[in-house]
Amino acid sequence: MRLSRYFLPVLKETPAEAQIASHRLMLRSGMIKQSSAGIYSWLPLGFRVLRRVEAIVHEEQIRAGHIPMLMPTLQSADLWRESGRYDAYGPEMLRVRDRHDRDMLYGPTNEEMITDIFRSHVNSYKDLPLTLYHIQWKFRDEIRPRFGVMRGREFYMKDGYNFDIDRDGALHAYNRHMVSYLRTYERMGLQAIPMRADSGPIGGEDTHEFLVLADTGESEVFYDAAITELRLGDRQVNFDDRSECAAIVEEWTAPYARTDETHDAEAFARIPEARRRKSRGIEVGQIFYFGTKYSEPMGATVTNDKGEKVPVHMGSHGIGVSRLVGALIEANHDENGIIWPEGVTPFHCGIVNLRQGDGETDAACEKLYKTLVQKGLEPLYDDRTERAGAKFATMDLIGLPWRLTVGPRGLAAGKVELTCRRTGQSEDLTPADAVAKVAEIYAPHHAAAHWEPMANRSFHTWL
Numbered sequence: 276m277r278l279s280r281y282f283l284p285v286l287k288e289t290p291a292e293a294q295i296a297s298h299r300l301m302l303r304s305g306m307i308k309q310s311s312a313g314i315y316s317w318l319p320l321g322f323r324v325l326r327r328v329e330a331i332v333h334e335e336q337i338r339a340g341h342i343p344m345l346m347p348t349l350q351s352a353d354l355w356r357e358s359g360r361y362d363a364y365g366p367e368m369l370r371v372r373d374r375h376d377r378d379m380l381y382g383p384t385n386e387e388m389i390t391d392i393f394r395s396h397v398n399s400y401k402d403l404p405l406t407l408y409h410i411q412w413k414f415r416d417e418i419r420p421r422f423g424v425m426r427g428r429e430f431y432m433k434d435g436y437n438f439d440i441d442r443d444g445a446l447h448a449y450n451r452h453m454v455s456y457l458r459t460y461e462r463m464g465l466q467a468i469p470m471r472a473d474s475g476p477i478g479g480e481d482t483h484e485f486l487v488l489a490d491t492g493e494s495e496v497f498y499d500a501a502i503t504e505l506r507l508g509d510r511q512v513n514f515d516d517r518s519e520c521a522a523i524v525e526e527w528t529a530p531y532a533r534t535d536e537t538h539d540a541e542a543f544a545r546i547p548e549a550r551r552r553k554s555r556g557i558e559v560g561q562i563f564y565f566g567t568k569y570s571e572p573m574g575a576t577v578t579n580d581k582g583e584k585v586p587v588h589m590g591s592h593g594i595g596v597s598r599l600v601g602a603l604i605e606a607n608h609d610e611n612g613i614i615w616p617e618g619v620t621p622f623h624c625g626i627v628n629l630r631q632g633d634g635e636t637d638a639a640c641e642k643l644y645k646t647l648v649q650k651g652l653e654p655l656y657d658d659r660t661e662r663a664g665a666k667f668a669t670m671d672l673i674g675l676p677w678r679l680t681v682g683p684r685g686l687a688a689g690k691v692e693l694t695c696r697r698t699g700q701s702e703d704l705t706p707a708d709a710v711a712k713v714a715e716i717y718a719p720h721h722a723a724a725h726w727e728p729m730a731n732r733s734f735h736t737w738l
């Protein structure tokens with residue numbers, strides 16, 4: 276992409292309404308524009324990040340064996356009357372009436388709809404286990420939408436639902452989700468800690484929230500510092516292996532980590548004092564096991580191997596895809612702007628032309644641009660006739676992790692400058708070496724995206 280042809284409406288002024296860094300930076304860098312309270316348009320730069328986050332979520336869901344689909348945003352009230360949640364959900368639910376006076380609602384979540392799909396088509400234990408998910412816009416009429424996309428009214432969420440024959444099967448689904456969520460956040464360069472939480476209106480006995488530590492987080496959290504040392508890294512997980520998933524869950528749930536809703540002061544006091552942490556966190560996901568809470572009232576049953584009809588055991592699992600964009604910025608910024616982790620950056624690197632209009636410099640930038648594209652990378656080339664300082668400020672604000680700076684002085688020595696946004700460190704390299712280095716930096720991210728089996732590739736080639 277060439278900046279001269281792009282739509283990047285950066286703001287010079289810091290918007291007064293934004294109270295936290297991510298909200299300020301998303302507005303300033305032209306990623307979003309508020310349309311009404313808690314409802315945002317995703318401008319091209321923001322849309323790119325949203326898509327990158329979404330792609331990682333899809334890839335990791337598919338890797339864990341979960342099946343993508345898409346359900347509508349508008350739902351019929353009748354389904355929610357069956358589960359009893361139409362009245363229970365309260366004013367957070369946006370209710371609408373169509374021209375035939377039918378009660379509809381803009382879905383805040385999809386337990387009822389997926390249970391209806393399941394009961395219409397599945398009758399036998401032989402079709403289990405099954406986990407279906409989608410990534411779709413949700414609406415919750417939050418009393419206090421704030422912090423930009425962090426607590427929106429309309430927000431983009433991945434929600435998945437497992438159907439299992441018994442409690443053990445559903446608990447494996449719970450564990451599998453926890454492991455796949457850990458992978459998902461790690462790939463984005465985020466640490467999200469699973470913490471025992473309260474199940475709220477979704478219901479159920481077992482639930483964990485995933486929290487990104489940040490001073491601006493809305494939840495108060497208590498944890499053992501040991502949990503922040505844990506990494507999945509490049510472990511190859513077999514998601515069908517119950518004991519393997521359970522062992523990873525055990526590893527992450529053994530250290531104390533709870534939100535204020537379930538905090539147990541006595542248990543917390545047993546952690547060695549040096550490791551006791553009280554902090555704040557942003558909830559970027561939550562997993563639930565709720566057994567037969569929906570399947571029983573809605574009649575989602577299958578015949579078991581003895582020929583008996585039994586309600587299926589279910590859980591639901593959510594990731595706040597649009598919230599994650601804000602959380603990523605809360606965890607990765609400095610006074611000059613955003614610092615994207617490589618896994619989610621909107622462009623892989625920036626190219627800054629220090630003397631636009633100079634034949635040789637322009638040609639060198641064009642060549643760099645083309646070579647990067649040939650390597651499968653997406654550069655953003657600042658080809659505007661602006662001062663170098665202004666170009667650097669824009670690059671720092673929008674936070675591309677790597678910047679290639681091209682000017683006549685460097686070119687005379689056969690070099691361009693490669694700068695790391697996070698450390699500020701630069702090195703002079705030949706254009707060929709610079710391209711090779713950027714390609715090498717992104718190689719693990721591309722490898723993670725193009726995983727086996729090939730059979731699933733067709734789905735995410737569009738991503």
Ligand code: 5CA
Nearest residue numbers: 384426427430434558559560561592593595598
């Ligand atoms: N049905 C379950 C699992 S799919 C469910 O709805 N879970 S949830 O309520 O915890 O939502 C899942 C995730 O969506 C949350 O962890 C959070 O990251 C995100 N989320 C929830 N409300 C909002 C909101 N108002 N704005 C932005 N993201 C939100």
